[in-house]
Amino acid sequence: MPTIRNFSIIAHIDHGKSTLADRMLELTGTVEKRKMKEQYLDRMPLERERGITIKMQPVRMEWQGYVLNLIDTPGHIDFSYEVSRALAAVEGAVLLVDATQGVQAQTLSVVELARSLHLAIIPVINKIDLAQARIFQTAAELKNLLGCQDGEILQVSARTGEGVEKLLEEIIRKIPAPPEGALEPRALIFDFEYSTHRGVIAHARVFDGEIKKGDRLKFSAAGGNFIVGEVGFFKPEFSPAASLKAGEIGYVVTGIKEAKVVRVGDTIFKEGSRLAPFSGYLEPKPVAFSSLYPESEDQFDDLRRALERLKLADSSLFFEEESSGVLGRGFRCGFLGMLHLEIVAQRLAQDFGVKTIVATPSVKYRVKTRRGGESDIYSPHKFPDESEVSEVLEPWLALEILMPPETMGQVLKLLKEHEAVIGETRKFSDSRFELRAEMPLGELMRDFFDELKSVS
Template identity: 40%
Template sequence: GALLIVDATQGIQAQTISNLYLAIEHDLEIIPILNKMDLPSAMPEEVKDQIVDLIGCDREDIIAASGKTGLGVDKILDAIVNKVPAPKGDPNAPLQALIFDSVFDSYRGINAYFKVVNGTIRKGDKVKFIATGKEYTADEIGVLKLKQEPRDVIETGNVGYIISGIKQAKEVKVGDTITKVENPGEPIKGFEDVKPMVFAGIYPVDTDEYEDLRDALEKLQLNDASLTFEPESSAALGFGFRCGFLGMLHMEIIQERLEREFGMTVITTVPNVSYKAYLTKDPETPIMVHNPSDLPDPSKLAKVEEPYIKASIITKSEFVGAIMNLCIEKRGELKNQVYLTTDRVELVFDLPLAEIVFDFYDKLKTISKGYASFDYHPIGFKESKLIKLDILLNGDQVDALSALIHRDKAYELGKKICSKLKELIPRQQFDIAIQAAIGSKIIARETVKALRKDVTAKCYGGDIS
């Protein structure tokens, strides 16, 4: 089952709808809940109408609740017990347990959390993780309450943890299946590997912290299967990692966790997306380009395709014009416009993913005064006029500042980056030329002038007589 929790002050948001559709696709029992009922700005009747329109439930089924005061918590627990169907499974079948999370314990290694789909697991059993092929002994198993409670056996339908002295993070994969060595079961199907959409380079400020950053990313990967990373090096920033994220919010969360949980200070390069490049000699086989510096020479390129998304924006009707202008400016194409209520509109656009990874969300919130909610999902690749923009300092290319962008936006972005670098780079004893280039053609330039001796300084400062 799933709890549909709706904010009584905000109403239904774009993310609510997309996640609800996912839950309905998986045939889950939906329990509607109206949260933040203690706030004076709550609009219970209006939001209840929205929920009824969305899922077609009875108004009496909607539970009023507040996480702050505890209102309705007992009713939610009763609804879970009464409405959510009990797990199904065969206790006599070979063991199949799905790993859904894992945490790192510096004393006991990695604790894997799992749900037993079929069979039974006992303390001391020899178990195998199917995806990695590794075998372990179940040194301790137990159930998850407020604290971990050790048990001798965990049966079908139950959720528990296993400690077996696993030291390396890459040996535990979310979505993997645990089975017994002597009577192995089949891997559990249906758990998809999430593909990252946004890529950025993460580099330690101090190059000595490279191995610490690797350890930190591996530990984050334990309970975040959607994070991917691989080593890369940059002439400007040294050694670091090319990381893949689900989106901008995911990237910000990873940065925040690296700083807060591991005390790492990192430099993040400009986020970009994956492109498909097709060469003239083999126009059918795409080359995946995750990094602007990997783009083949333009003379050998047949075409470049970029990923597109279907974006759903729910906003108040007064902001529709401004939001349409923003999306069209970002090369968007309006696909649908639906009035959910008299003053709430859902806009559906096809947009290039590259246009939203930078500042789209901030601009959307600004022009809608914080009211608009935004959700998206990928719809494939489309051919586009993309070029590689390079930044040169005194004629030397800085690979960390390279970007793949649409040809129409190249001059504007090149000018903006050059102006910003002119503000940031301190003056030296010599001129510094900052140039934006497409191939060998310079499209924008700024110059940081050399420091000069102020020879007239002594002529001022009062009447000489």
């Protein structure tokens, strides 16, 4: 255990996480050079097609006598729940910042998350090989954000590999080894996948004891018992092992064929164990809702099974059955954002062969009636008659916008057009200001992001 280091790479979207992971895989010899390709850990065809990370991906590397367990994470805000689950399974995080862009919005949110879990954070400036790199300004922003010193900030080029070996040395030096655990086995499930032949395969961090093939274990929350069919590591493909010991990250083949039986955040331990289950993860709250109907009514059951399988790998997805007089039976689904909706619809078509009709997205409103009733409404056609309504509450959100000072006027104008309430403004760095505001969630979905990019 003293030679194990568990860590994640966290960053804003497109700041180079997957490329840095590629260089680490090469440097540690985890992947042979002839098999190496860009974004190696992005395994889904949709990830490679779009050039973004959608699913977290664990991998075990061995270097200079140490075991380095990396969980690569997505950068887009719609997949922040993936990041939170990954960080709960590690002791440290590499915070990567693009030298050409500096600290961005998602940088702030992942730092806040890592701090809340008391992780060791290693600040790293990436893309130092580019002519437009703003290394000095980016370092100043990181010092302002983390309260660190110049000597604590590393500089790398994930593209060329410059500085990556020094980063691995710093991971070994700064990220603590996993703490000693109890003798009885106990593991936290941070992800799942499904195999037609082997059933549910849990991705787990073992905190106590040892898990071996043939062990009789159970899920704490789900309550299901199972016999372990196989355990192993991610290299990054499945690599069977004799056991998973405390501090290690790996997979557990459960043999359970019902996808809806298990969930992320659950605890694996022995029946009758004296150890307490982990508190699990907070349930993500959907912010965008849309109805999905199969193009062919004959595929309704196929759509249900596909959503159940997706839910296994994407626990932030919410769905419940509904029907439409025009489109027939379908599902009302909740998503963490518009990109999340797009990805789910594409995966249903590409991975499961179920093409869907996607209704116009909406947000959830809380409606109070004159008779004292209260209900959550997802669709406009489900609103009660106006004469029965006493109050309608809509979700709002807090915004933090980083921008150059010369764009302030246009951004303020855009915020007012979207019914935002302007808050305080402060100097974030020599070249950028931070503005805080509050806005109705429905307005954010009304092309706000695209318009913000346009004016800034």
